[in-house]
Amino acid sequence: MPTTPSQAIIRGLPDRPDITEINIRSGPGTGYALLFKAPVGLSAAILDALPDDAGNGFQGKVYQWLKLRLPDGSEGWARDDLLDLAPGDHTACGYPVLGVRTFAFSLVRDTSKRPTPPVEPAAPLWIPAQPAGSVAPAGPAEPVEPTTAPGEPPPTAEVPAGGCVGVVIGGRESINVRSGPSTRYGIVTTVPRGTRLEILDLRPDETGGPLRWVQVPLPERQGWVREDLLSFQGADCATAGLLPAADLYPAPLALPNYWWVRGYEGALPAHNGWDLGAQIGEPVLAGPHGGRVIIAFNASNATPEKPNVRDHGLKVGDPRVFSDPGWGFGYGHYIVVRYTHDLLPAHTRSALAAAGLPGAAIFVMYAHLRDRAVAQGAVLSPGQIIGTCGNSGNSEAPHVHLEIRASTNVNETSWARLSRGLLDPGILFKR
Numbered sequence: 001m002p003t004t005p006s007q008a009i010i011r012g013l014p015d016r017p018d019i020t021e022i023n024i025r026s027g028p029g030t031g032y033a034l035l036f037k038a039p040v041g042l043s044a045a046i047l048d049a050l051p052d053d054a055g056n057g058f059q060g061k062v063y064q065w066l067k068l069r070l071p072d073g074s075e076g077w078a079r080d081d082l083l084d085l086a087p088g089d090h091t092a093c094g095y096p097v098l099g100v101r102t103f104a105f106s107l108v109r110d111t112s113k114r115p116t117p118p119v120e121p122a123a124p125l126w127i128p129a130q131p132a133g134s135v136a137p138a139g140p141a142e143p144v145e146p147t148t149a150p151g152e153p154p155p156t157a158e159v160p161a162g163g164c165v166g167v168v169i170g171g172r173e174s175i176n177v178r179s180g181p182s183t184r185y186g187i188v189t190t191v192p193r194g195t196r197l198e199i200l201d202l203r204p205d206e207t208g209g210p211l212r213w214v215q216v217p218l219p220e221r222q223g224w225v226r227e228d229l230l231s232f233q234g235a236d237c238a239t240a241g242l243l244p245a246a247d248l249y250p251a252p253l254a255l256p257n258y259w260w261v262r263g264y265e266g267a268l269p270a271h272n273g274w275d276l277g278a279q280i281g282e283p284v285l286a287g288p289h290g291g292r293v294i295i296a297f298n299a300s301n302a303t304p305e306k307p308n309v310r311d312h313g314l315k316v317g318d319p320r321v322f323s324d325p326g327w328g329f330g331y332g333h334y335i336v337v338r339y340t341h342d343l344l345p346a347h348t349r350s351a352l353a354a355a356g357l358p359g360a361a362i363f364v365m366y367a368h369l370r371d372r373a374v375a376q377g378a379v380l381s382p383g384q385i386i387g388t389c390g391n392s393g394n395s396e397a398p399h400v401h402l403e404i405r406a407s408t409n410v411n412e413t414s415w416a417r418l419s420r421g422l423l424d425p426g427i428l429f430k431r
């Protein structure tokens, strides 16, 4: 039987009339992202209640946070010292039955109680992260049943033949969705990493920035996300101009277990590859058609206990590191895999020809590894684990530096001699 959720009223700080709105966050603590601000005086339905995530409080009383749904349908968490409770029955969220509007912080909440959020028979905000290889179905979705068991995997669907889905890879935990295609527009919500978003539209940055923005569906309005914060999946992404081709190699770390840190900015001293952040130990995968290990380099200074230059009292970027084989010339432990021309996507082959390297092989370095799982000379099977993400060498956070160099000399084994063939990894890889 559906129940009417009890109501809270945005109280603000009565002794600070200059404060006319309060922060609404993505979770029960000030460590969560600010989603939007809500005006003082507004009433909102209480969907959930939890104690402060960090145990913070005032004068020995731990703050309680209430998840609110505002009249416009937006949802988020507010702290109880900024709220009143409306008259009514609040027992579902652990408060008493109130005859008059009451300051929420002055009440003691039974923290064992949490209301059952009302379920709207509407399409979901977005399809939560799903196992690799499945994406949200296009078109109207079935309403998602409330899950009583947290952590239970959401329903999955087969990959559609067409369509274009963006998997959130930007941000360690979440990214901002804005009301228009530039950072000039306000943030309407945040979306966690791994979320699959249907792509509705693509537009240039309105302030002239180099990166484009894609439109994604939200319940009340559409939102906009910068293109480099998503990994695009689906045949229609290439048609839409979001990918140069649908047949590019996938990123060497499995979705959604990596996050986008930094792209290609040119030859050194700019950044000459891609940085993909991941947890230490995340498997690094060979390309989808196999390849051959040309170099498996052990950086002798990078010990398991002290893998990077900072562990040895050096600054990241210290020029001595780049000439020191003990640091792998900055790359730490690394693997170089050769993908011969016949193993490359058609798009990559024509791009190589256009770059004056017809028929070239591509040599890919996977750097800053913790472990190397393959030996020099090994012939790889498709998608084989070649090592794990680490923080070795000239590195200050766990990540994989992906760098590619092309050469028409298929027998080249010197990384330095390959430097003339340096290319943006986007010629071969999807983000």
Ligand SMILES: [Zn+2]
Residues within 6 Å of the ligand: 271, 273, 274, 275, 400, 401, 402
């Ligand atoms: Zn890098």
